[in-house]
Amino acid sequence: MRYNPVTAICAITEDSRLNTAQTIDQFLSAIEKRAYRMAVIATSNRDDALEIVQEAMIKLVTRYGNKDAEHWGPLFHRILQSTIRDWYRRSKVRNGLRHFFFGNTDEKENDPMDEFADPAQTEPDQQLKEQQAMQALDAALHNLPLRQQQAFLLRQWEGLDVKQTAAAMDCSTGSVKTHYSRAIAALRNQLEDHWP
Amino acid sequence: MIDDDTEKNFLAHSKSLLDKSIDAIDTDTAAQLRTMRYQALEHKPKTFNWPTPYAAFATTAAVLMLTVSLWLTQPAEVNDARVLEDIPMLTSGEELDFYQDLEFYNWLDDEQING
Numbered sequence: 579m580r581y582n583p584v585t586a587i588c589a590i591t592e593d594s595r596l597n598t599a600q601t602i603d604q605f606l607s608a609i610e611k612r613a614y615r616m617a618v619i620a621t622s623n624r625d626d627a628l629e630i631v632q633e634a635m636i637k638l639v640t641r642y643g644n645k646d647a648e649h650w651g652p653l654f655h656r657i658l659q660s661t662i663r664d665w666y667r668r669s670k671v672r673n674g675l676r677h678f679f680f681g682n683t684d685e686k687e688n689d690p691m692d693e694f695a696d697p698a699q700t701e702p703d704q705q706l707k708e709q710q711a712m713q714a715l716d717a718a719l720h721n722l723p724l725r726q727q728q729a730f731l732l733r734q735w736e737g738l739d740v741k742q743t744a745a746a747m748d749c750s751t752g753s754v755k756t757h758y759s760r761a762i763a764a765l766r767n768q769l770e771d772h773w774p
Numbered sequence: 775m776i777d778d779d780t781e782k783n784f785l786a787h788s789k790s791l792l793d794k795s796i797d798a799i800d801t802d803t804a805a806q807l808r809t810m811r812y813q814a815l816e817h818k819p820k821t822f823n824w825p826t827p828y829a830a831f832a833t834t835a836a837v838l839m840l841t842v843s844l845w846l847t848q849p850a851e852v853n854d855a856r857v858l859e860d861i862p863m864l865t866s867g868e869e870l871d872f873y874q875d876l877e878f879y880n881w882l883d884d885e886q887i888n889g
Contacts, residue, residue, distance in 0.1 A: 603815055610807045611796045628806055635814035643818040712791050712798075734785055735792045766784055 602643055605650050606635055613658050616731055619719045620662045621669075630665055634658040655736065655746035659728050666724050718768040722761055725749070729757035730765070 610631060617627035634657045642653050719727055725747065732743045733754070743758075744751045863873055872879075 599815060599818060602818065603811065606811045606814065607808075610811055611799055611804070614799065614803065614807055615792070615795055624803065628803070628810065631807065632810040632814065635811060636817050639814045640817045640819065708791070708794065711787075712795055715788060715791050716795075731792075735789060762781065762785070765788070766781070770780075770784060 598643065601647050602639060602650070605647060605654075606638075609651075609654060610635070612736070613654070616658065616735075617662060619716055619731070620724065620727060621665060622720055626665060626669075630658070630661050634661050637661075652738075652742055652745055655732060655738070655742075656748065659732075659746050660748065662728070663724065714769055715765075718765050721768075722764055723757075725753070726757045726761035726764065729754050730761035733758050 613631045613634060614627055617630040618624065621627050621630070634654065637657045638650065638654050642650065645653070719730065722730070728747050729743060732738045732746055733740070738746065740751045740754050743754045747754060747757075
């Protein structure tokens with residue numbers, strides 16, 4: 579079953595018979611894999627991505643666990659994107675120092691696609707094509723500037739509107755529009771010729 | 775127009791790939807995410823559950839009854855005048871034994887007058 583953030587949150591809010599712990603468990607369960615994928619695209623590192631998602635989950639539960647369920651979606655995205663930005667800043671400093679002291683080590687980073695299991699339902703040829711397309715999309719998204727990457731994933735994948743995306747990214751709606759259109763242009767430029 | 779359609783197709787294809795990538799997350803990672811979720815839920819702040827209206831009404835009624843019963847069974851008022859009479863006696867330096875035996879001295883006094 580495909581996850582739809584809007585319907586999932588509405589369903590959670592409507593079921594008032596559940597207590598808050600169950601409700602927040604449902605919410606996190608519905609969103610955790612997508613959050614992980616966003617973090618993987620940003621970091622290209624499985625462990626860092628898991629750490630980011632865990633931090634975001636704990637922050638949401640600790641700070642907003644007693645708030646109404648309808649606020650959790652926007653709040654979680656805001657926390658997640660902010661945690662990713664913090665990671666990005668830290669890794670930039672770390673990489674700068676490493677480069678300064680040890681030179682360009684040209685270290686091969688983990689390919690996030692290595693961890694993906696093969697979906698059993700598809701034919702091998704189609705499966706291979708999809709896997710390649712997914713790898714290409716992941717690489718293209720990873721190469722985007724972080725703000726463009728966030729704008730694209732929140733608008734296009736999560737289905738947030740401009741205002742909600744601006745709240746999650748902690749920037750103006752104008753910036754969201756700019757980042758989003760630039761992201762689409764860059765992705766189309768990189769991918770369109772290679773996609774079926 | 776053609777470009778709009780191309781962009782729409784491109785975006786739809788991207789979304790579809792991203793959705794499929796969720797199904798492709800391996801079981802170890804999914805299990806780790808589940809464990810992390812349970813750990814996060816342990817951080818949930820405790821909340822105070824306000825009593826239902828019936829419980830609130832029952833509590834208020836009980837407090838009211840207690841107040842009324844205490845008010846009705848309170849000891850009789852102390853006579854302020856009698857308390858004031860005792861003050862010089864208590865504050866004087868005389869032995870308290872003298873006052874305790876005062877009745878005896880009064881009787882003795884009466885006997886001497888009559889005798």
